[in-house]
Amino acid sequence: MATRLHRATLFALYQLSVAASILLLPLAVLTRQVGLTLPAHRLVKRLERAYEMTS
Template structure:
């Protein structure tokens, strides 16, 4: 039961991170032009790894 809750929570966080990344795209483009990168790709990568690890 806890495994299902954990899996569902990771899935929800992964999806939320994708939505935030899409919504922040204009900010990310402006930040990149200013020479700053946002760490959304690292957060998304970590959540993806945790989600895939919980799936096995």
């Protein structure tokens, strides 16, 4: 039961991080023009790996 809850939580967090990354895309484009980068991809990749490890 705890494993299913853990997996479901990771899946939800992964989906929310993808959605947040999409919503932050205009800000990322602007900061990229200034020379800065937003490391949102790191969060998405970490959550993706964690979710895949639960299966």
